[in-house]
Amino acid sequence: MATTARPAPKHSPDAYGEHSGLWSWLSTVDHKRIGVLYLYTALFFFMFGGVEAIIIRAQLGAPNQHLVSAEFYNQLFTMHGTTMIFLAIMPLSAAFFNFLIPLQIGARDVAFPRLNAFSYWVYLFGGIFITIPILFAVAPNDGWFGYAPLTTRAYSPGINIDFWVIGLLILGVSSLAAAFNFLTTIINLRAPGMTLMRMPMFTWMAFIVQVLLVLAFPVITIALVFLLFDRFFGTNFYNTVSAGADPLLWQHLFWIFGHPEVYILVLPAFGLVSEVLPTYSKKPLFGYPVMVYSGILIAVLGFGVWAHHMFAVGMGPIADTFFGLTTMLIAIPTGVKIFNWIATMAQGSIRYTTAMLFGIGLVALFTIGGISGIMHASPPADLQQTDTYFIVAHFHYVLFGGSIMGIFGGIYHYFPKITGRLMDEKLGKIHFWLTVVAMNLTFFPMHFSGMLGMPRRIYTYDAGQGWDLFNAMSTAGAMIFPIAMLVFIYNFFVSRKRGEIAGSNPWGAGTLEWTIPSPPPEYNFAKIPTVTSRYPLWEGKGIDYECARINSQEGKTPADLGIVMPYSTIKPLFVALGLVTMFCGLIFARALIGVGAALMIFSLYSWLLSPLEPEHH
């Protein structure tokens, strides 16, 4: 189904018109618009974290440079990690969860539309809260993992770490609220016939990620609460000097959260790629049930590998062996996924669109990161590699080569569904190739600088240790990223205004979200479809043509169709504002705690006691 120019339909890409204006965005409860808010905000933070990375690379481009101070360098690498993980990749995934889950399962919205808005506003305010300090050079400076006791008041007396602890607690509220919402949506709002084993793979991976979030975030919350209490109220959880606290308590709690977090970051990208590869290979996903089970297995094993981040602390041979083995085991379900993607492409009629290139890019680059991961699953090897640039190379192949490549693939693939217009393919391919070159030029040499002993988190180094060339290469590669991003941003905004009209299914994809107009009407499905197969648009058998016709109609309002839509409301924003104000009070003025709590409780009651939608009969 090649795309051809056609006249703009009545329900044109600019049809948000009647619901435009700032107020409509502040008060929206529509999952699609909240998804768009997530997308823009997360892309902003992605670029902010990127600028931090570029300053880091500029500083390390040659030996003995003093572009930034050692102190500011600490803030840069801490905020680069924190920003990319909590403010860029997770919310970019959340953008897709928001936009796609209801469309893929045949629902009109998420289970709790107002809670969904609340999650976004908490994320936005929390993101601003944790980002502002770096502009004043008082940002968190102890690494994204915030190891206590280093982060306790005795060793980090400034307000830097206060921002980090409180910021992550705020962001945790956002992630948990969203996770309950999506989990309930996937369990309870599937259209008739959408059995679990017919769910699109993205929704499956999203489902697994929500379970991980629900179970992992409480652990970091408690670890952070301990740290908050230690810093503000003088408790002893991490007081190793005078109270005999266990110096490993933080590390265990943090990594019990931290390793599932890795899968929280990468599984959504796996899901996106599992939509992209079949579409452009014109073949159903190879081994669908095995893909589901391997995803579940990754999640389960993900809770049993956390101490492989801690081989260097000397846990003893039994613990080291156990965690080394579980870590190697997790390579099996991950490898199964890689082979299934390759088998999906095998003998398919492949179209090398930009989305497909990013999808293939993920398969190739993530595999490199996966293999280096198996190398330091072995404790003796890890003792050589830990805290060196080899590790930096490894997790950038996993997170950039995995998560970010998958997310870009997802953006090119779903841009027409979101905006109704196609992105420019030529610019898209330039973006792809620049990204691949930049990524490999930046991160591949880090394997070597790391093996030659260059430690992480040093702000400069002496010449003559064999690291100069590799660092120069990494820095040269990093300077290509901004060019790639400029191409992408230009393409994104120009295509949004002037791209070719996409139509409901520009790529000839097979799942439910492609049966409705692009962009989808606010109610998504005029008639809730009955699902009979995994790829309803491909397999065709038993497709309800009358339902398909109704759902492809454009320009109908909910009133025309008798569909009840939720009221828009500003209340979730105020609850979020109250929550964040309350936390701000801990740092700035204690009076803010009362003000924030009052605002939060008043708005929350007002929200809970007002109806979601008009009465209907």
Add this chain to the structure above:
Amino acid sequence: MPASVAHTSAPTSHHYTTLGLDSRKVAIWAFIGSECMLFVSLISTYLIYKGRSIVGPFPHETWTDPATGHVFKPILNIPVTSASTFVLLMSSLFMVLALAAVQNKEKPKHTRGERVLGNSKLWLWMTASAGATFLGFQAFEFTSFVHEGLSIRTNLFGSSFFTLTGFHGAHVTAGVIWLVTLLAIDYRRGLGSKDSLLVDIAALYWHFVDVIWIVIFTLVYLIK
């Protein structure tokens, strides 16, 4: 607010759902699952730090301060806490009766006993009061510990004990506020069987908080 209370009528579950359950019921279970991990983290930390405090007072042993020679008795008061535990457990029974009363609101009541059992306001009051009584016991326990020389800063036991039981107390407080809100709705417009979901999810939360207390009471107070 009063005007909007009137709108808080029956759950609008006319929408199709996959399980046939209201989504709020599914969500509360997911929430409880998450809360389990929260308390697992708190309880594990308490257990890891058990017996590792350098200075007293200790939960189950006497301790003599080497500097002053002052003798600290074991600090946990098991009889008093058993009483507060009993009150909290009874509150779960009242909660069950409150839910049953709301579910059967429209059934005709003939005897005095049926009218008492069908009085949702009574049972919601009883549940909330039992919760508040438990909190009173906890406030008494915390202040007497501080007077005896154990604060949240004293030692590892103090930090982990006050944080664990304090988190539980905060959950009970939230539950009491929730119950009082339901009571306010009941006084305002009367809770009927169509509202039973509102009470049902509050009850699930309340029972969960109770179950967690049984675990805490056993691990912290009873096992030496």
